[in-house]
Amino acid sequence: MKKKRNGTFSIRLSNLSRHNFFYIDHKFPLLGHIAFGIIDRGTNLLQVRPTSLCPLSCIFCSVDAGPLSKTRATEYIVDIEHLTKWFSQVAEYKGEKVQAHIDAAGDPLTHPKIVELVKKLRKIKFTGTISMETHGALLTIDMVNDLDDAGLDRLNLSIDALDPSLARRLAGADYYNIERVIKVARYVASSLKMDLLIAPVWVPGLNDEEIPRIIEFALEIGAGKRWPPLGIQKYEAHKYGRKPKGVKPIKWFEFYRRLEMWEQEYGVKLVLKPEDFGIKKAKRVPFSFRRGETARVKVVGPGWLRNEWLAVARNRLVSVVGVEGSPPVGRGMRVEIISVKDGIYLGAPL
Ligand code: SF4
Structure with a gap:
């Protein structure tokens, strides 16, 4: 990463990953995958x-x-024009204003045209609130100014520790500069139209003492003008996620009990519901597959994780899992659809 004179960062994508890059353009549908595109979980918010x-x-x-x-085997980058077209179509289908929540199985700020994406989303008549999730490693004052002008309504910024050395340890990156992130957070809260939500991940045993400090920080800088100022997230051990040694996730009731104690101590809302963000159930794009059915898919590229291929069928993306070797791009194959949760499709070869 190199800082440019105008304060933005030029990112050499190859520095961010040892994996392959795959560009997703108009030839690919954008519903059906967890790692890129559009995710519809049946509400008035689209990821x-x-x-x-x-x-x-x-x-x-x-x-x-x-x-x-x-x-991971592959990292994807999506064409912005194509992405906004799909957002617009899905939002129109829902028949009401739809929130655009820009997030990622990574960090959305790594997209070189992220400001353009916000601008394009803002121009779509079905777009309601536009929010974005980030850990802020690439944030600069210039970038938040641009995002503000482009029409971003809320930045959900994950700050897991204010202590610089703990922040670097949690981020797994020596170059993570929490002091710069803090400076940008202060600036967003004090000087921009967009709102700021601070969203730490509470990792029990590692940043327990930092969470009250982060609550105080969010309140001090004036985060949460239109929405709640904090969204504390619970660490969970996921099948394919990283699990820090010696850390055991706490039980949900314990998590909420702790949030309630902090709510009383600081007089701030910490137990959040979808309604706090105006999220409600909405018409969902019908599923294109049923779990257990057999489908013919066409392999179109490398899979996101190892032993996966990227495939398409019925204008949807399908991840073919449990395969080996390079993807036979262009070849058709039969799969059993083994998961359709939230319109994300996994298929196993037959
Ligand atoms: S938790 Fe950290 S490593 Fe994972 S996607 Fe977010 S910023 Fe990246």
């Missing part, structure tokens, strides 16, 4: 995933992202 890259390798990362990933 918009422009890239799977990440500059950090957080030691608790639920999706094993970043340069130190052990499970």
Whole structure:
């Protein structure tokens, strides 16, 4: 990463990952994959995933992202024009204003055209609130100014520790500069139209003492003008995620009990519900496959994780799992659809 004169970073994508890059253009559908495109979970919010890259390798990362990933084979970057077209179509189908939540199985700021994405989403008449999730490693004052002008309504910024050395340890990256992230956070809260939500991941035993400090910080800088100022996230051990040694996830009731104690201590809302963000159930794009059915798919590229291929069928993406070797691009194959959860399709070869 290199800082340019105008304060933005020029990212050499190859520095962010040892894996292959795959560019997703108009030839690919954008519903059906967890790592890129559009995800519809049956609400008035659509997740918009422009890239799977990440500059950090957080030691608790639920999706094993970043340069130190052990499970990934490919990182995807999506054409912005194509992504906004799909967002617009899905939002129109829902028949109401739809929130565009830009997130990633990585960090959306790694997309070189992230500001353009916000601009294009803003111009779509079905777009409601636009929010974006990031750990802020690539944030600069210039970038937040640009995102503000482009029409971003809320930045969900994950700050897991204010202490610089602990922040670097949690981020799994020596170059992670929490002091710069803090400076940008202060600037967003004090000087921009967009709102700021601070979203730490609480990793029990590692950053317990930092969470109250982060709550105080969010309140001090004036985060949360239109929405709650904090969204504390619970560390969970995921099948393909990173699991820090010696850390055991706490039980949900314990998590909420702790949040309630902090709510009382600081007089701030910490137990959050979808309604706090205006999220409600909405018409869902019908599933294109049923679990257990046999489908013919066409292999179109490399898979996201090892032993996967990327395939398409019925204008949807399908991840073919449990395969070996290079993807036989262009070849048709029969798969059994083994998962359709939230319109994300996994197929196993037959
Ligand atoms: S937690 Fe977020 S920022 Fe950290 S490695 Fe994972 S995707 Fe990247």
